[in-house]
Amino acid sequence: MFLTDLLKPKTIAYAHCDLPCGVYDPEQARIEAESCYKIIEKYNASSDDQFKTRAIVIKEERAELAKHHIDVLWSDYFKPEHVQKYPEITELCWKAAKQCSKVKGSLDIGEAKTLLDMIDKIADVWTKAGGPTATRMPKAAAARA
Amino acid sequence: MEPALCDGDWVIVAPLARPPRVGEIVLARDPRVPGRLVLKRVARVKGGVCTLLGDRPEESTDSRTFGPVALSAVLGRAVFRYAPLLRAGLL
Numbered sequence: 001m002f003l004t005d006l007l008k009p010k011t012i013a014y015a016h017c018d019l020p021c022g023v024y025d026p027e028q029a030r031i032e033a034e035s036c037y038k039i040i041e042k043y044n045a046s047s048d049d050q051f052k053t054r055a056i057v058i059k060e061e062r063a064e065l066a067k068h069h070i071d072v073l074w075s076d077y078f079k080p081e082h083v084q085k086y087p088e089i090t091e092l093c094w095k096a097a098k099q100c101s102k103v104k105g106s107l108d109i110g111e112a113k114t115l116l117d118m119i120d121k122i123a124d125v126w127t128k129a130g131g132p133t134a135t136r137m138p139k140a141a142a143a144r145a
Numbered sequence: 146m147e148p149a150l151c152d153g154d155w156v157i158v159a160p161l162a163r164p165p166r167v168g169e170i171v172l173a174r175d176p177r178v179p180g181r182l183v184l185k186r187v188a189r190v191k192g193g194v195c196t197l198l199g200d201r202p203e204e205s206t207d208s209r210t211f212g213p214v215a216l217s218a219v220l221g222r223a224v225f226r227y228a229p230l231l232r233a234g235l236l
Contacts, residue, residue, distance in 0.1 A: 007155070007228070014183050014184070015154075
């Protein structure tokens, strides 16, 4: 047994925030926003009232999830130094979160498209801020091919 | 809790025979998760509870999220960091 094994603490205490996994990716919000887009498309193409009702319920749920993921990026991933370097991120996240509410209450596919564009702008900043390497795990080469 | 404490620091916690004092870093039971322990700085002590805050308010999850912590859930005071050696010293 090494000395370090003896000295090593037996108890772990957390001094930082909420069990942070450190994985943040705007793609998570985008997938939910894409769901909203596709659901509105399907809603408009359908004449089945029951289907349409379900579509609305699911779209509202997905819009709420998109909002949640944007909030997490904004409050947990982006740090003061990112905001200093990319001051536009504050407004981008704020507007995108508001746009989620719009999509939640609307069946206008244009609103869903606007949300996708807004999330893409957030993703641009996330990429510039080093997000892909800082927060994501590399995939195995075989899986990427 | 950076810069006072960093991820992976090895710390000695002394049991507290008296109520914690403002400014001390204490080990306390997380009121939200049984069995989970947190290290935070005492911001206020009053009426059997204390308010615990992280040193980095913009990132910390502390009493602003989990509320005041009962003094009975405060287990000890972080007194000394013994590893990494370069940063060893009193807290």
